[in-house]
Amino acid sequence: xxxxxxxxxxxxxxxxxxxxxxxxxxxxxxxxxxxxxxxxxxxxxxxxxxxxxxxxxxxxxxxxxxxxxxxxxxxxxxxxxxxxxxxxxxxxxxxxxxxxxxxxxxxxxxxxxxxxxxxxxxxxxxxxxxxxxxxxxxxxxxxxxxxxxxxxxxxxxxxxxxx
Numbered sequence: 001x002x003x004x005x006x007x008x009x010x011x012x013x014x015x016x017x018x019x020x021x022x023x024x025x026x027x028x029x030x031x032x033x034x035x036x037x038x039x040x041x042x043x044x045x046x047x048x049x050x051x052x053x054x055x056x057x058x059x060x061x062x063x064x065x066x067x068x069x070x071x072x073x074x075x076x077x078x079x080x081x082x083x084x085x086x087x088x089x090x091x092x093x094x095x096x097x098x099x100x101x102x103x104x105x106x107x108x109x110x111x112x113x114x115x116x117x118x119x120x121x122x123x124x125x126x127x128x129x130x131x132x133x134x135x136x137x138x139x140x141x142x143x144x145x146x147x148x149x150x151x152x153x154x155x156x157x158x159x160x161x162x163x
Contacts, residue, residue, distance in 0.1 A: 026065060029074045033060045036081070049077040084133065094135035095142065 033056060037045050042060065046053040050073050058064040059074075066074060098117055102110045118139045125132035 026071070029071075029078055030060055030063075032078055032081070033074070048081070049073050082133075084131075091135045091138040094139055098139060 033045055033049075036048070037056070037060060042057045043053045045060075046056040049056060051070055055066070055070055059066055059070075098114050101117060102113045105113050118136065122132050122136050122140065125136065
């Protein structure tokens, strides 16, 4: 079978909701590839993903739906890029997530719980010998300032909302 006849432009019919979820995921990944290619090139994105430049260009420009292996490579690349901070969670969003997790804890215990939560995340990255994303460092500094403020100094962002 020729390579051009194997490439599909539409996924095979499936369960309606699963199909919509998959299409949304593919469009998200396609947008991420386009953003990164605008910063660098399709060649650089292909190197980062671990596939060839034609696959990336066809995916981003021609709307070709990737096969399972390529889709998994794109998912892995997206998560790795996110974790490294290039497309990662903004510090403000991470700060809000920590706040949301701790919001139902007793008021006097939130700041400590927020600090513990950030430390648990940092330890997990260390345990896996993976550098933590930039937001972990920022929140660590914010939580430390927040704990200091509880003793009368200026409040850090995470602890301010958690306290």
